[in-house]
Amino acid sequence: MGRVTSTISPSLSRRGRASYAAVAALAWAGVASMIIISTLGGYAPPTYYEEGLFGGAAYGWAGAPQRLVECLSYFTELSNVMVVLVSTVLSRRGRVGRWGRAAHLCALMMITVTAVVYAVLIAPTETLSGFALVTYPLQHIVVPIAFVGVVALAGPRGGITWGTLGRALLIPAVWVAYTLARGALVHQYPYGFVNVWRIGYAQVGVNIVAILSGALVFMGFFAAIDWAIRRTKRAEAISSGDGAEGR
Incomplete structure (x- = not known):
């Protein structure tokens, strides 16, 4: 990963903050619509329920609380919420501190995992209809591409240390603990790979x-790219300075 540094790049440019504002708007739209439609039972019910997975809520308002909790318990929803929070903060403040840098890296890792898992494991066998034709691609494809693209172009840069990687894993670890604890009580889980039942x-x-482990690899990869970009920009700045002195 090269030499890590605790120095975070200065505030984002006006264009960078505007880009994060656009991502925040997309992510807010996805999260809000998913929560509302799920809670109100607006999505078509699956034709098959796997034993031990979410589903089977009562019809109408009686099942609304269960549908709301299940919606918020998916890793996909949590990853989009992380993008919402991080993008909103960066669009308003233009910079993050030590914990904010960890949250930013966590959001980047989580939304990337969401996109990769959906593209590889879910989308090839999934048939969408109704509201899902809009909200599923928005949360699984559009928001991930937009967020990763803005991060690559606008930053922030630097500030990634081994401690940052550890802090960035806290939220996924809490999600795992919550998923297993709740599953032990209700005997339902969001995904097959954590279906203890x-x-x-x-x-x-x-x-x-x-x-x-894969999450750590993703974050290490992002940290390496961040280091390479900063090194390239430093070299370009030094080269430009030398050229100006020579004229």
């Missing part, structure tokens, strides 16, 4: 370790 705790443990 069907595959057992041993296999779920293996899956979680693999996922968290």
